[in-house]
Amino acid sequence: MPSESPAVGRNDPCPCGSGLRYKQCHGALFANPAAPDTSPNSLVKRGIDAHRKNDLDTAERHYRAAIAIAPEHPAALHYLGVVLYQRNRLDEALPMLNRAVALAPEEPEFRNNRGLALAAAQRDQEAVAAYREALALKPDHAGAWSNLGLALQASGDVGGAIDAFRSGLRFAPEFPQLHWNLALALLLQGDYAHGWPEYEWRLQTPELRPYLHPYSGPRWNGDDPAGHTVLLTAEQGLGDTLQNLRFAQAIADRGARVIAAVQEPLRRLAATAPGISGAYANNEPLPQYDAHVSLMSLPGLLGTTLATVPAAVPYLRADTNRIREADAQIEREAGAALKVGVAWSGAPGNTLNARRSLPLATLGPFLDMPGIRWFSLKWQAEPPTAADAPYAARLAALPLRNDFDGLAALVSELDLIISVDTSLAHLSGALGKPVWVLLAHVADWRWLLDRDDSPWYPTARLFRQHAPGDWSKPLRDVEAELRSLVAQRR
Numbered sequence: 001m002p003s004e005s006p007a008v009g010r011n012d013p014c015p016c017g018s019g020l021r022y023k024q025c026h027g028a029l030f031a032n033p034a035a036p037d038t039s040p041n042s043l044v045k046r047g048i049d050a051h052r053k054n055d056l057d058t059a060e061r062h063y064r065a066a067i068a069i070a071p072e073h074p075a076a077l078h079y080l081g082v083v084l085y086q087r088n089r090l091d092e093a094l095p096m097l098n099r100a101v102a103l104a105p106e107e108p109e110f111r112n113n114r115g116l117a118l119a120a121a122q123r124d125q126e127a128v129a130a131y132r133e134a135l136a137l138k139p140d141h142a143g144a145w146s147n148l149g150l151a152l153q154a155s156g157d158v159g160g161a162i163d164a165f166r167s168g169l170r171f172a173p174e175f176p177q178l179h180w181n182l183a184l185a186l187l188l189q190g191d192y193a194h195g196w197p198e199y200e201w202r203l204q205t206p207e208l209r210p211y212l213h214p215y216s217g218p219r220w221n222g223d224d225p226a227g228h229t230v231l232l233t234a235e236q237g238l239g240d241t242l243q244n245l246r247f248a249q250a251i252a253d254r255g256a257r258v259i260a261a262v263q264e265p266l267r268r269l270a271a272t273a274p275g276i277s278g279a280y281a282n283n284e285p286l287p288q289y290d291a292h293v294s295l296m297s298l299p300g301l302l303g304t305t306l307a308t309v310p311a312a313v314p315y316l317r318a319d320t321n322r323i324r325e326a327d328a329q330i331e332r333e334a335g336a337a338l339k340v341g342v343a344w345s346g347a348p349g350n351t352l353n354a355r356r357s358l359p360l361a362t363l364g365p366f367l368d369m370p371g372i373r374w375f376s377l378k379w380q381a382e383p384p385t386a387a388d389a390p391y392a393a394r395l396a397a398l399p400l401r402n403d404f405d406g407l408a409a410l411v412s413e414l415d416l417i418i419s420v421d422t423s424l425a426h427l428s429g430a431l432g433k434p435v436w437v438l439l440a441h442v443a444d445w446r447w448l449l450d451r452d453d454s455p456w457y458p459t460a461r462l463f464r465q466h467a468p469g470d471w472s473k474p475l476r477d478v479e480a481e482l483r484s485l486v487a488q489r490r
Helices: 040-054 056-070 074-086 090-103 108-120 124-137 142-155 158-173 176-188 194-205 238-252 265-272 296-302 318-336 360-367 403-415 423-430 474-487
Strands: 229-233 258-264 274-283 291-293 337-344 372-374 416-420 434-437 460-464
Touching: 040 056, 040 074, 056 074, 056 474, 074 090, 074 108, 074 229, 074 296, 090 108, 090 274, 108 142, 108 158, 124 142, 124 291, 142 176, 158 176, 176 194, 194 291, 194 296, 229 238, 229 296, 238 296, 238 423, 258 265, 258 318, 265 403, 274 403, 291 296, 318 372, 318 403, 337 474, 403 423, 416 423, 423 434, 423 460, 434 474, 460 474
Parallel strands: 229 258, 229 291, 258 274, 337 372, 337 416, 416 434, 434 460
Antiparallel strands: none
């Protein structure tokens, strides 16, 4: 896939990572350097230049112009397919990528990018095959090893994924994405001893670096913090912050004054965590501190194992006034019915959202179950899809859910939360509320494998897919448990 970089000279290394000079690799696809400016080759070159700058509109226009002149131009077809993949138009992307592979069968990057589109379409076994084809052509392709591991993991072969990541590291020992992906697979298996050190490589990945706030001063490395002020900093998602605020107490117990800089919606909640002396939004001025450390680094620095996860809940508390407000609104809606909150999808921008989410219509049979009043807990929810709209109208959608302190109050006053793997699951667990988490076939690392409980959240029950994309089994189990709960209240 084209990356943002200056124009590549003919004798420069090819940006695809092949180790060849550009003129011997991708440059060979543009055989006539003297072609006029409107030739297919020149159009594709201009498209790649725009693509590297993330100007997808211009890139697509140039690629399509090249194809109009030369319908079988492999690079034009391939990179148009990449643009369409990046725009999640997979049904259009894959035919382009397939044709490009057929026209340039010796090109490993074409097969690697085809694998990315197949993985995005949740066609994991085909993606695995595409990455293996790329590696057969270029065994030292670190990106393809990384992608192969991710596809194997998504298909349920976590051991195979670990082998793939380690194979890639033999060729590229400093490739941070391989280390980070290896960490996530090891943590998923519960191998915290080896997983936490690898997890620190995330801080060097280009994907995460733009989201890391710069903090001055030294980074806390686990040394004795007694008598010092340690700043805990947020990174990644709201759920990650909610999960790891529990570690503040361990640092405070060692004699430190602990403050936290978190995402603005979590500031008030973070202030209630044991051990926190002050909580601030990560975009506001901070008081003086002696050292800073990411919340996501704390489990490793503190030597956390499955047996030593601080699991006492609740470790966060909703605001008392907001709780009273929530209680009054919930009682008006539900009366004596079982009060169940639900979140059926996460943030649309998350690359894993399609795997972890389900249509609200899938929950339709639950919404008519006697003795239950359902509440939407989609925080700052986007408008429902046309298919979901009739079902969304059957949920109580209290305005409190649209700010995080109000959402925490709602969760505190409901009887049960049912959620896919999103920040709501972490919020519910941190507040000590019963939460049933609907999980994809291979879920995020913190939910581990093949268990229906969580060492991180003792009030959580896990309902897992038994096959990729198949929600039928976990939903049947949820329905049976709901009916049992309602029967117990009669």
